Amino acid sequence: MQNPEQEIRDVVKNLTTAPSPDVQKATAHRYLTHDAGFRHPVCAVKPQPGSRDTVLGVYQWYRVMSPKLELDVKSVTYNQEESMIVLDIVQTFHIFISPFKPAPSR
Numbered sequence: 001m002q003n004p005e006q007e008i009r010d011v012v013k014n015l016t017t018a019p020s021p022d023v024q025k026a027t028a029h030r031y032l033t034h035d036a037g038f039r040h041p042v043c044a045v046k047p048q049p050g051s052r053d054t055v056l057g058v059y060q061w062y063r064v065m066s067p068k069l070e071l072d073v074k075s076v077t078y079n080q081e082e083s084m085i086v087l088d089i090v091q092t093f094h095i096f097i098s099p100f101k102p103a104p105s106r
Contacts, residue, residue, distance in 0.1 A: 015059045028056040
């Protein structure tokens with residue numbers, strides 16, 4: 001990425017709201033390193049060799065559980081020394097079998 005703070009918004013949207021698993025996979029292979037990590041309140045993937053496929057699996061699971069996921073990236077912080085990007089996102093995640101209305105969460 002030439003400008004991670006700008007580009008990451010589209011990358012995250014392609015990983016989370018992609019119309020197909022193929023788009024997710026292409027995005028992951030283009031933008032995530034082979035040792036990518038993932039931290040979220042629900043789950044985490046430790047960065048290690050080959051972990052990109054596990055991170056991709058998390059995003060694909062999200063897509064199955066909530067096929068109409070919506071998100072809004074509120075802020076992006078890029079730490080160049082640590083090669084880490086931290087995002088503040090509001091997402092509307094609705095499990096397809098839930099009788100409750102979807103609600104945004106941060």
